[in-house]
Amino acid sequence: MGFAACAILLAVPVGIAQSAPPSHAKVELIADEVAPSATTTWVGLLFHLDPGWHIYWQNAGDSGTPPKVDWRLPAAYRAGAIRWPQPVRLGGGSVIDYGYEDQVLLMAPIERAANSLAAAAVPIAVDVKYLVCREVCIPGKAHLTLSLPATGGDPPAQAPQWHAIFQNTRAQLPTPAPAGWKISAASEKRYFVLSVQPETPVKSATFFPLESGQIENSGPQTFTSTKNGFYLMIPESDQLVKPIGTLRGLLVLGPGRAYEIAPHVLQASRIIQNGSELRRQQ
Amino acid sequence: MKKRLASAAMAAMAVLIVLSVARAARIGDRAPDFTATDSNGKTQKLSDYQGKFVVLEWTNRGCPYTLKQYNSGNMQRLQHEWTSKGVVWLTVISSAPGKQGYATAPEENSYLKQVSATPTAVLLDPDGTLGHLYDAKTTPHMFIINPQGVLIYNGAIDDKPTTDVADVNGAKNYVSQALDEAMSGKPVSIATSRPYGCSVKYPN
Numbered sequence: 001m002g003f004a005a006c007a008i009l010l011a012v013p014v015g016i017a018q019s020a021p022p023s024h025a026k027v028e029l030i031a032d033e034v035a036p037s038a039t040t041t042w043v044g045l046l047f048h049l050d051p052g053w054h055i056y057w058q059n060a061g062d063s064g065t066p067p068k069v070d071w072r073l074p075a076a077y078r079a080g081a082i083r084w085p086q087p088v089r090l091g092g093g094s095v096i097d098y099g100y101e102d103q104v105l106l107m108a109p110i111e112r113a114a115n116s117l118a119a120a121a122v123p124i125a126v127d128v129k130y131l132v133c134r135e136v137c138i139p140g141k142a143h144l145t146l147s148l149p150a151t152g153g154d155p156p157a158q159a160p161q162w163h164a165i166f167q168n169t170r171a172q173l174p175t176p177a178p179a180g181w182k183i184s185a186a187s188e189k190r191y192f193v194l195s196v197q198p199e200t201p202v203k204s205a206t207f208f209p210l211e212s213g214q215i216e217n218s219g220p221q222t223f224t225s226t227k228n229g230f231y232l233m234i235p236e237s238d239q240l241v242k243p244i245g246t247l248r249g250l251l252v253l254g255p256g257r258a259y260e261i262a263p264h265v266l267q268a269s270r271i272i273q274n275g276s277e278l279r280r281q282q
Numbered sequence: 283m284k285k286r287l288a289s290a291a292m293a294a295m296a297v298l299i300v301l302s303v304a305r306a307a308r309i310g311d312r313a314p315d316f317t318a319t320d321s322n323g324k325t326q327k328l329s330d331y332q333g334k335f336v337v338l339e340w341t342n343r344g345c346p347y348t349l350k351q352y353n354s355g356n357m358q359r360l361q362h363e364w365t366s367k368g369v370v371w372l373t374v375i376s377s378a379p380g381k382q383g384y385a386t387a388p389e390e391n392s393y394l395k396q397v398s399a400t401p402t403a404v405l406l407d408p409d410g411t412l413g414h415l416y417d418a419k420t421t422p423h424m425f426i427i428n429p430q431g432v433l434i435y436n437g438a439i440d441d442k443p444t445t446d447v448a449d450v451n452g453a454k455n456y457v458s459q460a461l462d463e464a465m466s467g468k469p470v471s472i473a474t475s476r477p478y479g480c481s482v483k484y485p486n
């Protein structure tokens with residue numbers, strides 16, 4: 001990501017992305033500025049959503065489905081995984097989804113093999129299928145193309161705006177939880193109890209699971225402060241039939257404060273053994 | 283590590299004093315009994331079907347995921363195949379009046395004719411009572427209850443979570459697989475899956 005910090009505009013993508021027909025979501029393929037010698041270019045699908053409409057996170061929650069992205073790249077180029085921004089909870093009642101409203105950039109790195117030469121222009125294309133929903137859901141799809149120049153070229157008018165969108169998105173991407181945090185998880189009485197000792201006080205937290213079928217998405221997540229941090233009680237999904245080893249997901253403490261966590265899950269029987277002394281003290 | 287165990291244990295104990303949330307049936311539990319009115323005005327009671335396999339299918343004719351199953355004829359094939367083998371197939375509409383997928387009894391009966399669907403009955407659940415009892419999330423969302431009244435499947439219709447009709451062919455149908463296994467006395471290998479689709483259009 002070092003190239004992104006490069007303040008000098010060395011090369012910018014040219015070509016206007018084609019957009020899908022109106023369907024409450026407009027999607028563009030955009031690219032970030034890139035240094036000529038860089039082997040990584042960040043590109044992204046920029047979704048503009050009509051008010052009230054949404055698309056989905058990588059775990060869509062109770063309904064819906066995440067966008068499906070198929071890159072079409074020249075030989076010697078490959079796409080890395082999408083960096084999913086922090087989602088929001090959507091819907092209400094007994095059906096809760098995770099996704100994005102208004103505008104969201106789903107960014108991914110395009111890597112050129114180190115032993116290959118940079119081409120004069122790199123045609124990239126993508127097929128994207130997505131579901132956009134408000135009260136009802138409408139499937140959409142788009143075939144988008146963009147030509148990435150290796151060097152030079154007049155900056156297209158959109159380029160500075162695109163760069164700002166990439167920078168804003170980067171600033172909001174989830175990051176690994178700080179190494180100094182103590183995070184543990186336990187499963188008891190059909191709840192996950194997530195215990196966190198962060199380095200600074202926290203007033204609220206929401207957990208977003210990476211896997212479906214583990215937590216009851218619509219269930220209340222109860223936050224309780226402790227001396228050194230907090231714990232969050234999260235009801236387990238009725239669909240969870242076997243104990244899980246790891247609870248992977250995002251712990252969101254506020255806008256721009258989403259942390260990737262994957263604590264091992266202690267099962268109740270083990271806790272009772274290990275915690276018997278604590279119980280007697282109570 | 284010890285400290286972590288201790289903090290997890292203490293936190294876990296706090297669970298004991300918190301009221302539990304209402305829970306739907308889980309795999310291996312007795313499926314909750316219900317009484318509902320079907321599109322012919324007849325009362326349908328789950329416990330009347332003791333001794334038979336029962337499939338519950340949540341539907342919404344406006345939802346693209348449901349349409350994938352009906353436009354391809356797949357749902358109709360499944361209904362025909364399994365009801366001919368003695369399975370009771372109950373389609374459920376939990377859309378509230380004014381919301382997508384809501385249908386009155388006559389509307390539903392003419393729709394069934396139009397798409398050649400032959401479930402055992404269509405249960406009209408406009409207030410969402412039955413939907414909430416089973417915690418139906420999506421359309422489609424499928425449940426299977428065995429002849430002993432135990433829930434043996436809760437999840438998606440198949441393993442291709444798309445709206446493309448072309449994806450019906452080649453999909454592994456979880457409902458057929460579970461019924462095949464259960465009817466031949468085997469345990470159901472995939473008893474839960476993420477039910478994919480549109481959200482059920484419950485009343486606000």
